Amino acid sequence: MQQASPEPSLAHRPDLQGLRAVAILLVVLAHAGLPFVPGGFIGVDVFFVLSGYLITGLLVRELAQNGSVALARFYARRLKRLLPALAVMLCATYGAASWLLSGVEARTQLASAPFAATWTSNLYFAFASVGYFDELASRDLYLHTWSLGLEEQFYLVWPVLLLVLFRHGSSRRRVSRRVAGLLLPGLGIAFLVSLAASTYWTFAHPQAAFYLMPSRIWQFALGAMVHLAAEGGPVRADADRAWAWPMLAAGLGLILGGAVGLHPKLPYPGAWALVPSLGAALVIAAGHGLRAGRGGPLAHPVLVWLGDRSYSLYLWHWPVFGVGFSLGLRDQALLSLGLILLSLLAAIVSYRVVEHPFWKGRLSHAGPGRVLLVGLLAIVSVLLVLTHSLRQLPQPDVATELSNRWRRDVAAIYRMPCDAWYAHDRVEPCVFGKDTAPRTVVLLGDSIGVQWFSMIPEIFPEPDWRVVVLTKSACAMVDEEYFYEGIGQVYRVCTRWRNAVLDMLDRSRPDVVVTGSAATYGFSGASWVEGSARVLGRLSKAAGEVFVVPGTPSLGFDGPGCVSRHRSRDGHLDRSACRAADRARHVEPVTRSLRQAADRFPNVRVLDLNDLVCPDGTCNAVSEEGVVVFRDSQHLTDSFVRARIPLVRQRLDLLGRD
Numbered sequence: 001m002q003q004a005s006p007e008p009s010l011a012h013r014p015d016l017q018g019l020r021a022v023a024i025l026l027v028v029l030a031h032a033g034l035p036f037v038p039g040g041f042i043g044v045d046v047f048f049v050l051s052g053y054l055i056t057g058l059l060v061r062e063l064a065q066n067g068s069v070a071l072a073r074f075y076a077r078r079l080k081r082l083l084p085a086l087a088v089m090l091c092a093t094y095g096a097a098s099w100l101l102s103g104v105e106a107r108t109q110l111a112s113a114p115f116a117a118t119w120t121s122n123l124y125f126a127f128a129s130v131g132y133f134d135e136l137a138s139r140d141l142y143l144h145t146w147s148l149g150l151e152e153q154f155y156l157v158w159p160v161l162l163l164v165l166f167r168h169g170s171s172r173r174r175v176s177r178r179v180a181g182l183l184l185p186g187l188g189i190a191f192l193v194s195l196a197a198s199t200y201w202t203f204a205h206p207q208a209a210f211y212l213m214p215s216r217i218w219q220f221a222l223g224a225m226v227h228l229a230a231e232g233g234p235v236r237a238d239a240d241r242a243w244a245w246p247m248l249a250a251g252l253g254l255i256l257g258g259a260v261g262l263h264p265k266l267p268y269p270g271a272w273a274l275v276p277s278l279g280a281a282l283v284i285a286a287g288h289g290l291r292a293g294r295g296g297p298l299a300h301p302v303l304v305w306l307g308d309r310s311y312s313l314y315l316w317h318w319p320v321f322g323v324g325f326s327l328g329l330r331d332q333a334l335l336s337l338g339l340i341l342l343s344l345l346a347a348i349v350s351y352r353v354v355e356h357p358f359w360k361g362r363l364s365h366a367g368p369g370r371v372l373l374v375g376l377l378a379i380v381s382v383l384l385v386l387t388h389s390l391r392q393l394p395q396p397d398v399a400t401e402l403s404n405r406w407r408r409d410v411a412a413i414y415r416m417p418c419d420a421w422y423a424h425d426r427v428e429p430c431v432f433g434k435d436t437a438p439r440t441v442v443l444l445g446d447s448i449g450v451q452w453f454s455m456i457p458e459i460f461p462e463p464d465w466r467v468v469v470l471t472k473s474a475c476a477m478v479d480e481e482y483f484y485e486g487i488g489q490v491y492r493v494c495t496r497w498r499n500a501v502l503d504m505l506d507r508s509r510p511d512v513v514v515t516g517s518a519a520t521y522g523f524s525g526a527s528w529v530e531g532s533a534r535v536l537g538r539l540s541k542a543a544g545e546v547f548v549v550p551g552t553p554s555l556g557f558d559g560p561g562c563v564s565r566h567r568s569r570d571g572h573l574d575r576s577a578c579r580a581a582d583r584a585r586h587v588e589p590v591t592r593s594l595r596q597a598a599d600r601f602p603n604v605r606v607l608d609l610n611d612l613v614c615p616d617g618t619c620n621a622v623s624e625e626g627v628v629v630f631r632d633s634q635h636l637t638d639s640f641v642r643a644r645i646p647l648v649r650q651r652l653d654l655l656g657r658d
Helices: 013-032 040-066 071-100 103-109 113-117 120-125 143-166 170-204 206-211 217-232 241-261 270-289 301-308 311-328 332-358 368-391 398-407 454-458 492-508 523-543 559-566 588-598 638-645 645-654
Strands: 430-434 439-445 465-471 513-515 545-549 605-606
Touching: 013 040, 013 241, 013 270, 013 301, 013 311, 013 332, 040 143, 040 217, 040 241, 040 270, 071 103, 071 113, 071 332, 103 311, 103 559, 113 120, 120 143, 120 206, 120 270, 143 217, 143 311, 170 206, 170 217, 170 270, 206 465, 206 588, 217 270, 241 270, 311 332, 398 465, 398 559, 439 492, 454 465, 454 545, 454 638, 454 645, 492 523, 513 523, 513 559, 523 545, 523 588, 523 605, 545 588, 638 645
Parallel strands: 439 465, 439 513, 513 545, 545 605
Antiparallel strands: 430 465
16 A cells, blocks of 8 residues: 655554554455454555655645745655556566466456556446456455545645645745635535545445545545544643553454454445544554654554554555455455465565565656656556557467457357346346247346256246246345445345345246355355245245255356466366365255255255266366366356256256156
C-alpha cells in the first residue's frame, strides 16, 4: 500500500509505522486465504486514514511555515517515493507471468498493466465488465494497484484545494489559525457527503463504491481531521496518558475485530468501513498522548521495521500470490506460508535496492523539475513497454489454440438464452423435444448444476421425453438469501427467480427433476440442510422423482492453463503435473447436508457424481483417458461430461429409476 514520506519538519511517529505493519499484515494474511482474518482487506482502509493524516500534516505544516504549497516539490516527492518500486514490480511481474504461466493466462491476468502504470487501475476495475465465466480476468495480477491509483487521484486535488482556501494567508500564525478554522468545517462536510455517497453506492453501484475516489474521500478526511484536532484542537501531544491507553485499546479492538468479524460477503465499503476507519483514527490520536507516538506496543522495533517496508510488501504480495495460486500453490498452510515469506523477501530486496535509495538515500536529492521530467519519462517508458509486450501475448501457436478450445468446450445450453445471470428474474426456460412428448424432465440449477446438461437428453431421449432447462448462474438451489460478491450485494434476483421457478413447476408437474448447484456458497450446515429441504419439499410435491446432484470439487487452479504449460511437443498431456489432492474435503460436508435434506422425502434421492470427477478425492485437469476435465478451475468440459454418461446411467439404474 502507498506510504507517504514525512517531511523532516514533521515529527517522527514510530507508532504510525507500527500501525502500517498491522495493516499490511492483515492484508497479506487475508489475501493468502487464511481463514482467521477473513476481513483482513480492511488494512487498506487503515492506510487511507493514515495517509490522510500524514499528507494533510505535511501540507498544513508547509502552509503554516511558508503560506503556500510548492506543488512541484510535493508531486516530485511522491514520485520519488512511489514510482521506482512500482515500475520494478510491474515489469518483474510481467516477466514472471509470461515465463511461468501459459500465454492465455498471462495475457488475461496482465490486462490492467497500462492502467497500473499510470495510476488509473481503479478506474479500469470500476468500469470493467467481467463475464461470469471470465475467471482469469478476476485474477488480475495488478488488481491491488487500484488503491494506489485512488490515493494519487485524491492527492492531485487535495493540495490544490488547500492552496485555494488559504492563498490569502500572510503570517505563520494567521495561516495556522485559518487552517484550523476553515479546514475543519469543510472536512466535516466532505466526510459526511462522501460517507453518504459511499453508503448509497455500496448498494446501488458496488463496483464504483469500492474503486472510485469520491466514495473514499471521507476516509482521507477523517485522517486529516485527526491531525487538525491533534495539532490545534483539544487533543494535545502533552495530554494526560490516562485517555491515551483506552483510546489505543479501543482503536486496535476495532481494527482487529473488523479483520476477524468482517468478511468479503458483506456490502463494502459503506457503513461497515467505519469500523476499521474509526479504529485507525483512534490509534493515531492515542499516539499523541503516548510520548508523541514513541510509547505503546505499536512502537516496537519489529513493527516499525515492517512498517518501513509495508509499501514494498503491498506491491509484491499480490503478484506473488497471484502467480503462485495460478500454479496451484494454495489451500495448504505450508504453501501459503511459503508465498508469504517469498513476498516478504521480495519486499526486503525492493526496499533496500529500489525504494529506500529514491526515498531517503543517495538518489533522493534530485530537484523537483528533474524528478518530474524523469518520472514522466519513466511512466511513459513503462507504459509503452508493457503495452507492446502485452500485444505479443499469447503467440498464435498450437498450445494457445488448444487452450482456447478447452475453455470453449461447453454444453450447448450455455450458448442459449436460458440464463440471464443477475440481469432480471424472469423465468426463460430452454426446451428440447416436442411438446407432445409424454414425459418431461427438468434440469434446474446454477452453472455447476447445469454443466451436466449433455447427459440429460442421452438418458432421457426423444421422442419419449421433453427436456426443460431452468438455470441462473451463481443462484443456489437453497432457500436462503446470501451476499453475492460478483455483484456486490444480496442476490435477491436469485431468490425471486427461484420462487418463480418453483411456482411454475407446481403448475407444470414434470415427471423428473434433476437439480444441483455449487457447494461454495458459504451457508452454514443448518442452512444447507433446512434451505435445501424447503426447495426439495416443493419439488417433491411437483415432480414424480427428484435427483439432487451435489456440487463438484474445484481444481483450485486454471485447468487449461496448467495443461497448456505441461503439454509436450508431441502433444502428450502430463497428468501428474496438474493434479490436486484432497479436493473432495471441500464439498463433502455439503453433500452430507444434501443427503440429510433429501432423506425427508420419499421421492428425492442424491445422485453423487463427485467420485467420477475426482477419484479418491484427487482432482486432475486431465482424466485417465486423456480428456481435459476442467475448462477453468471449477467448471467441467462438455467432453468430460459426455465421456461419463455411461457411468451416470449406471448410477441412475442403481438408484432404482423406473
